[in-house]
Amino acid sequence: MPTYLGMPAFPDAAKRAVADSQLRRNLTHATTAIRTKRAKAVAELDDWEQLRQAAKAIKDHTLANLGTYLIRLEENVTRAGGHVHWARDAAEANAIVANLVRQAGADKAVKVKSMATQETGLNEALEAQGTTVIETDLAELIVQLGDDRPSHILVPAIHRNRAEIGELFRRTMDDAPPGLTDDPPQLAAAARAHLRHEFLTARVGISGANFAVADTGSLVVVESEGNGRMCLTLPDTLISVVGIEKVLPSWRDLEVFLALLPRSSTAERMNPYTTIWSGVTPGDGPQDFHLVLLDNGRTDTLADRTGRQALRCIRCSACLNVCPVYERAGGHAYGSPYPGPIGAILSPQLRGVDSPIDASLPFASSLCGACYEVCPVAINIPEVLVEQRARVVESQKHYPERIVFSASGYVLRSPRRLAAAQRVASLGRLVAGRSGRIRRLPPPLSAWTDTRDAPVPPPESFRAWWARNRGAGR
Amino acid sequence: MSGAREEILARIRLATGEVAAPEETDAAYAALPRPYRRAHHDPSAADIVALFAERAADYRAVVERVPEDEVPGAVAAAVDSLPSVVVPDGLPGGWLAGLQPDVRLVRDEPPLSAAELDRIAGVVTGCAVAIAETGTIILDHGPGQGRRALTLVPDFHLVVVRAGQVAADIADALARLDPARPHTLISGPSATSDIELIRVEGVHGPRNLHILIGG
Numbered sequence: 001m002p003t004y005l006g007m008p009a010f011p012d013a014a015k016r017a018v019a020d021s022q023l024r025r026n027l028t029h030a031t032t033a034i035r036t037k038r039a040k041a042v043a044e045l046d047d048w049e050q051l052r053q054a055a056k057a058i059k060d061h062t063l064a065n066l067g068t069y070l071i072r073l074e075e076n077v078t079r080a081g082g083h084v085h086w087a088r089d090a091a092e093a094n095a096i097v098a099n100l101v102r103q104a105g106a107d108k109a110v111k112v113k114s115m116a117t118q119e120t121g122l123n124e125a126l127e128a129q130g131t132t133v134i135e136t137d138l139a140e141l142i143v144q145l146g147d148d149r150p151s152h153i154l155v156p157a158i159h160r161n162r163a164e165i166g167e168l169f170r171r172t173m174d175d176a177p178p179g180l181t182d183d184p185p186q187l188a189a190a191a192r193a194h195l196r197h198e199f200l201t202a203r204v205g206i207s208g209a210n211f212a213v214a215d216t217g218s219l220v221v222v223e224s225e226g227n228g229r230m231c232l233t234l235p236d237t238l239i240s241v242v243g244i245e246k247v248l249p250s251w252r253d254l255e256v257f258l259a260l261l262p263r264s265s266t267a268e269r270m271n272p273y274t275t276i277w278s279g280v281t282p283g284d285g286p287q288d289f290h291l292v293l294l295d296n297g298r299t300d301t302l303a304d305r306t307g308r309q310a311l312r313c314i315r316c317s318a319c320l321n322v323c324p325v326y327e328r329a330g331g332h333a334y335g336s337p338y339p340g341p342i343g344a345i346l347s348p349q350l351r352g353v354d355s356p357i358d359a360s361l362p363f364a365s366s367l368c369g370a371c372y373e374v375c376p377v378a379i380n381i382p383e384v385l386v387e388q389r390a391r392v393v394e395s396q397k398h399y400p401e402r403i404v405f406s407a408s409g410y411v412l413r414s415p416r417r418l419a420a421a422q423r424v425a426s427l428g429r430l431v432a433g434r435s436g437r438i439r440r441l442p443p444p445l446s447a448w449t450d451t452r453d454a455p456v457p458p459p460e461s462f463r464a465w466w467a468r469n470r471g472a473g474r
Numbered sequence: 475m476s477g478a479r480e481e482i483l484a485r486i487r488l489a490t491g492e493v494a495a496p497e498e499t500d501a502a503y504a505a506l507p508r509p510y511r512r513a514h515h516d517p518s519a520a521d522i523v524a525l526f527a528e529r530a531a532d533y534r535a536v537v538e539r540v541p542e543d544e545v546p547g548a549v550a551a552a553v554d555s556l557p558s559v560v561v562p563d564g565l566p567g568g569w570l571a572g573l574q575p576d577v578r579l580v581r582d583e584p585p586l587s588a589a590e591l592d593r594i595a596g597v598v599t600g601c602a603v604a605i606a607e608t609g610t611i612i613l614d615h616g617p618g619q620g621r622r623a624l625t626l627v628p629d630f631h632l633v634v635v636r637a638g639q640v641a642a643d644i645a646d647a648l649a650r651l652d653p654a655r656p657h658t659l660i661s662g663p664s665a666t667s668d669i670e671l672i673r674v675e676g677v678h679g680p681r682n683l684h685i686l687i688g689g
Contacts, residue, residue: 026670029670030671031671033670033671033672034671045514046514047509047510047511047514050509050510051510053507053509054506054507054508054509054510057506057507058506059604059625061502061503062505063490064490065490065493065494065499065502066486066490067483067486067487067490067493068493068494068496068499069499070483070486072485072489080654085478086479086482087478088478088480088482092478092648136678137668138666138668138669139668142484142668152554154667155667155668155671157513157668157669161670162669162670167667168536184669184672184674185674186675187669188666188669188674188676188677189676192486192676192677192678193675195678196592196678199587199588199678200589200592201588202628213653216653216654219652224664224665224666224667224677225664225666225668225677225678225679226626226664226677226679226680227677227678227679229622229626229658229678229679233622234588234623234626234627244482244486249503250503251648251653252645252648252649254644255512255644255645256508256510256646257646258644258648258659259510259644266667266671266673268661268673269529269532269607269608269609269659269661270605270608270609270610271661272533272660272661272662272664272665272679273658273659273660273661273664273679274550274657274658274659275622275656275657275658275659276653276656276657276658276659277656277657278654278655278656281615281655283621284584284615284621284622284623285511285621285623285656286623286657293482295482299482299485299486299488299640300485300489302486302489302490303485303488303489325556337597359560364487400680447633453601467651
């Protein structure tokens with residue numbers, strides 16, 4: 001997965017985002033609306049908790065028997081006329097897709113939004129070999145036209161409001177209708193007209209999948225706009241890049257996941273369109289179908305008993321919409337295609353904690369637990385975060401807070417050193433603001449105040465007061 | 475390439491430990507707890523066809539319910555303003571009996587190109603199953619439904635649902651399908667929530683969905 005070049009640690013990126021009042025207004029507006037709607041859609045099913053527990057059990061069972069189910073999926077996709085490829089990492093997946101596009105003799109491909117190909121940076125890899133990639137999801141189109149980055153799993157352009165999108169379309173879309181306003185239906189119509197020709201002439205389609213059913217070899221793509229149906233139906237060649245954790249044992253399991261996913265993500269009883277296909281159907285849709293099964297760090301995640309539960313994720317994005325940190329910091333601060341609470345546990349597991357951004361992600365949470373509560377597959381995100389924090393701290397001997405704590409141990413062991421430290425601390429009053437809090441201390445103590453305020457020390461410590469008023473001298 | 479397959483499977487074995495025999499895995503799967511309800515409405519107690527109509531209309535589809543023998547008249551009225559409609563093989567002939575002569579009927583034979591389909595105003599089909607709980611229509615693209623492109627490219631889709639095709643809930647509907655076939659689940663006209671997370675109808679799929687319930 002790409003770590004965006006030069007990505008600063010979460011606190012630095014978040015600080016910049018929090019200062020952007022337009023971004024915060026856009027995020028608050030969108031997440032507040034969807035939170036209310038989701039709660040209503042979920043409340044409509046009185047057995048929501050039971051569905052959630054069933055989903056968790058199915059996913060855990062699948063992960064515990066992952067090899068068996070992947071082999072079964074491969075057999076059934078192949079039997080239905082599809083071709084199955086395996087990719088250890090992003091580069092291998094991109095190379096397989098690039099090669100298939102070349103074999104199809106195409107110089108462009110239409111693409112329906114997929115997290116797996118975001119993760120592998122497929123578009124950049126294909127562009128490098130001269131293949132034009134056309135993102136067809138409205139939000140992805142907004143991101144692509146604006147040379148921007150996605151900031152939300154479901155709605156990658158959530159950080160843009162209608163006025164910004166209208167301005168972008170008028171500026172970058174050469175076939176934008178004259179007099180195009182900021183009205184969302186007009187913007188959607190402009191996107192329809194803009195992409196129509198591409199759909200009708202496309203020879204290669206690229207997708208991900210929400211689910212892959214082992215016992216029938218069926219792939220499932222859940223969407224709204226119909227761009228998915230276009231990409232999955234009209235081209236001659238279809239290539240689907242799918243993470244190995246997307247497999248479900250049986251057709252029957254869709255009754256659970258199709259109940260959970262739409263209500264959790266767009267707060268609908270059902271999303272407008274779902275396409276399900278098994279291999280190739282003569283005379284209907286692509287006659288050349290390729291499934292690329294992607295590892296890219298998933299087997300490492302699987303090996304971690306606590307962290308493994310992140311692989312249950314069905315990418316609904318409910319955890320983003322309820323997260324107080326996401327709402328304020330926005331998706332870009334997470335430095336990964338997977339933002340929000342799920343990103344904070346998934347990215348460091350898929351990529352390791354070597355970079356500053358990945359080492360900081362487990363701390364990008366107040367551990368309030370709202371994400372766990374809304375998760376349709378009951379991923380205990382706070383539990384994984386806490387464990388990952390411990391791992392980061394162990395891996396970084398000089399972690400600033402570690403220095404603070406070892407220093408305080410040294411001071412507290414000696415009454416003489418404590419008294420001296422308290423006299424020095426009283427001087428801290430000089431840097432306090434009128435609020436009675438210290439917002440920023442000089443380095444190295446800034447490590448503490450970067451993420452929290454420090455209380456102002458009293459003018460005199462209790463020990464000093466005692467010595468003066470009740471001490472041995474009196 | 476096979477190197478990648480073997481390596482990924484080996485890494486999975488390392489992560490999950492002992493691999494159970496397929497029969498044991500299947501037995502463990504069969505024993506998984508499924509405490510949820512397979513239907514949220516009892517078809518014998520509730521009018522699930524009415525529920526389907528109500529919920530499909532929530533998505534801003536046009537929904538009509540007529541007695542079975544009035545289907546031809548309702549089909550004719552629904553497509554009356556369209557210059558052309560494509561009709562798939564296997565559509566019950568009677569459904570088109572009331573059509574005005576000025577509506578051009580197009581057959582998908584030989585198969586129409588995407589560009590040709592784009593010049594046709596509408597499509598009339600049946601469906602495989604419908605789901606009351608979610609207001610969803612499911613096409614399995616069998617007789618009377620056409621290949622997938624037929625119900626995708628034209629901007630108007632009239633779908634006739636027979637009352638007996640309405641299942642109470644998702645589980646029942648899925649159980650009626652043949653997984654080997656391609657399927658399209660349709661819940662209202664094409665829509666997007668990509669601008670400010672607000673649902674707007676009408677993007678790439680048919681912008682007009684007309685559901686005619688017969689019976």
